Amino acid sequence: MSESSSSVRALLDIGFYIRCKLKRGDILMIDEPELNLHPKNQRLVARLLAALVNCGVKVFITTHSDYIIKELNILMMLKSSSQSDIVAKKYGYSSSEFVDYNSMSVYVTGKKKISRRTINTLEKAKITKEFGIELPTFDNSIEEMADIQSDLFFGGE
Template sequence: MFGLWFYLEYQAKQGDLLMIDEPELHIHPENQTEMARLLARLVNAGLRVVFSTHSDYIVRELNSLIMLHQQGAEDLMKEHRYEAGEILDPEKVGAYLFDNQTISPLEIFKEDGIYATTFDKVIAKQEKSNDDIYYTMQERRDEQ
């Protein structure tokens, strides 16, 4: 993180291209959402930002920042402590899925954000198996 801080503090200028590979590495999920907000602020400050991620936390936070770009979101911004400089214009966002040697653009909607079903499928599968294990084991304990 020191290298990123140094670059932003002393070298960055509008129009620069900043590339980050997996900005979520080694940071707590709460800080991953803060990283997403930082990246959005950099975009809004005029940097071109390209990054790869496997973090659902970052994608979901970016989705919130995109959804808040709509009219009438000021109350939600205040309630959830978003700043105007963090809000993302969906026209300034591109997202791509790299899978099995193919690159596919992901749809981005102002109402929903990035349509990244790859995360949703894994999360739904994990929630289903976790619930099944939890409730089955609870029933077995109750039967004893």
């Protein structure tokens, strides 16, 4: 076990908890569940977390992973979309993973200047039935990277 990667050890711990200890009403806290995981596996972790929420587990995570946020977003949108059966079948989703947007809250850290001081903030992100989680922080970084690549390929002004 000591020679296993940190992601394997962490997933084994979570797997043991789910198989042997998990009870409805439990609180599960995970700091950066994406740590050392391939993006495909980050998405699978998000699906697992959604299924746990649907089983009555209160899940708290901290993440920097756009993959996890977007996958949770998809799972919320699948819950309320008229296209969910078609999309779920096409992409291999199970209805047990669909999560109601009302059962989830997302908070974003930031900084705010008050007088001469800058303070750390924690603000609740907007979540809607139609569009899911609105998080400009990840999208802004991705859009900026796309702009940089575009300027490199096609010449920037």
